[in-house]
Every structure is written in C-alpha cells, then in structure tokens.
Amino acid sequence: MTAQKALFIINPKSGTSRKANFPELIKAHLDSNKVSAEIIYTQYAGEGSEIAEREKNHYDIIVAVGGDGTINEIAKPLINSNTTLGIIPMGSGNGLARHLGVPLSPKGAIMLLNQQTSMKIDTIRLNKDIFVNVAGVGFDAHIASLFAESKKRGFFSYGMLALQEILRFQSTDFKLTIDGEEKFEKAPFLVSIANSSQYGNNAHIAPGAEISDGLMDICVMRKVPLWYYPTLVFHLFNGTLTRSRYYKTWQGKAAHIHLLESEKNKNIHLDGDPYQLKDDIELEVNPLSLRVACRA
Known part of the structure; x- marks a missing residue:
C-alpha cells in the first residue's frame, strides 16, 4: 500500500471526551508507514469546514475528530472530491460512526485508518x-x-x-x-x-x-x-x-x-x-x- 497523507481536524469542544492526549494516541496507534499525520485544532464554529475546503487537495484523508456536528462541518467540502473523510467519534451520540461500524474507541478508530479501506455514501441536500x-x-x-x-x-x-x-x-x-x-x-x-x-x-x-x-x-x-x-x-x-x-x-x-x-x-x-x-x-x-x- 502507498502511504497516505492524513490531516486530523480536532474540535476540542464537541462531546464529552477529553482530547488533550490525542496526539499521543496517533503516535501510538497510527502506522506511519501507511498513514502520515498532521493535526489542527479548530478555534471557532465553522473553522473545520474552512480548513477542509482549503486543504482537501493536499491530503488523501481529512479526519474529523468530534461528534456528528463536527463530521457534518468537515464533510461538506469533501463532497464530490477525491479526498476521503475519516472519522474519530468523540461526540455525544456518534450516530454516523455507529452506523458505519467505525470503532467508538479513539484507539480503534485510529487503527482502522491503517487499513486504508473506504466506501462511498450518499449525502442529502437540505435547501442550501x-x-x-x-x-x-x-x-x-x-x-x-x-x-x-x-x-x-x-x-x-x-x-x-x-x-x-x-x-x-x-x-x-x-x-x-x-x-x-x-x-x-x-x-x-x-x-x-x-x-x-x-x-x-x-x-x-x-x-x-x-x-x-x-x-x-x-x-x-x-x-x-x-x-x-x-x-x-x-x-x-x-x-x-x-x-x-x-x-x-x-x-x-x-x-x-x-x-x-x-x-x-x-x-x-x-x-x-x-x-x-x-x-x-x-x-x-x-x-x-x-x-x-x-x-x-
């Protein structure tokens, strides 16, 4: 497998899980021979979408670290693009991750990225x-x-x-x-x-x-x-x-x-x-x- 470039966009305010030690989890469980990682923390609502729009052509995977709202924000710019959305479910409900079978533990979700497997899913337009x-x-x-x-x-x-x-x-x-x-x-x-x-x-x-x-x-x-x-x-x-x-x-x-x-x-x-x-x-x-x- 060719090594992929991944950008982790972390919403520090979503859900109930602490994310301060997340860089250590990436170092411990992401296979750097398969996936290289960079990390950005969002500072305000909507910034995740701005980052994903700006960086989507520079990475193979853009990973949303947070809940379903964070995933929504980061997914929008990736629609109809060649960039894959990764999910580290750290929200309150994690509905999309549960449906897709993404592990709910940060460790398991990070290790899933090592497999470099993906699928295409539908999205739904609601007005604009x-x-x-x-x-x-x-x-x-x-x-x-x-x-x-x-x-x-x-x-x-x-x-x-x-x-x-x-x-x-x-x-x-x-x-x-x-x-x-x-x-x-x-x-x-x-x-x-x-x-x-x-x-x-x-x-x-x-x-x-x-x-x-x-x-x-x-x-x-x-x-x-x-x-x-x-x-x-x-x-x-x-x-x-x-x-x-x-x-x-x-x-x-x-x-x-x-x-x-x-x-x-x-x-x-x-x-x-x-x-x-x-x-x-x-x-x-x-x-x-x-x-x-x-x-x-």
Missing part, C-alpha cells in the same frame, strides 16, 4: 445546506436547540432534557411531499430525514435505512399518549419502530416539507446541530457523493 446522517423538524430539533445551549453533555443529559420537554412540546403543522406525491398533512410530533439508521447512542429512528442506496428515509412520529412512552423508548433502542402504530416511514429521492406561515422560524437540526427555519424545506439525495474511511 448538506447533511450526512440525520436531520429533522419537530421535537428532536427542539431538543437539539436546547441541548446546544446546555453546559452538560452526554447521553444522560440529553435524555433528562427530553423528559423535561416532552409534555410541553406542541406539534407543528407540516405538509409532506415525497417524489411528487403528498404523504402527510397532519401535525406530527417529529419528521426525521435519515441517511443512516440512527440519531446516535443506538437510537434507531430509521431502522431500515441504507446509507448508499440513493434514497432518504423520511420518518414521521405522531404524538403518543403518556402511557406509551416506555414502549416507544423500547422500539427506538431495539430498532423496532416500524412495529409502532404511531410511526410511519417512506423512502424517496426528493422531498418537500411545507410550513404554514405561522410555523416559520421554527428549529431544525442537521446532524444534531440546530438552525432556524426561514422557508419550506427542499430535500434531495446526492448519491454516492462522499468517500468515507470504514471497514472493508
């Missing part, structure tokens, strides 16, 4: 933006917005926040059209657009999703009664949501989510990071547009 894992409107976007403002990270903190907000949340009205066909018009609890199968932490919002099939999975959850929450959580973490009568899912290449005028300026999340909606949502799959380092 891009995401690689899961986006959504409704309750999950509401929690993503609150979680971004919280000083506490991790799965437990996210779960407690969801429990606090679940009874207060008011569903909003959407009209959903997939490949030109209207599918849904009532007010759902959430609408998730999935490229992979899960949010993170093995919470499978789209159990049947395939990341390289040229299709997105559009998942709709209706508001559930209080007594049903334990069953809902069971289905979510056991990959059996399709058994729930409160859940529907469709696949498509393009979709449109129409917002009532009164519902604009609501939250949306892209790979867990919150944004404000200004317009209707236009979605389109970019088939096999991103090369990602993963198991053979």
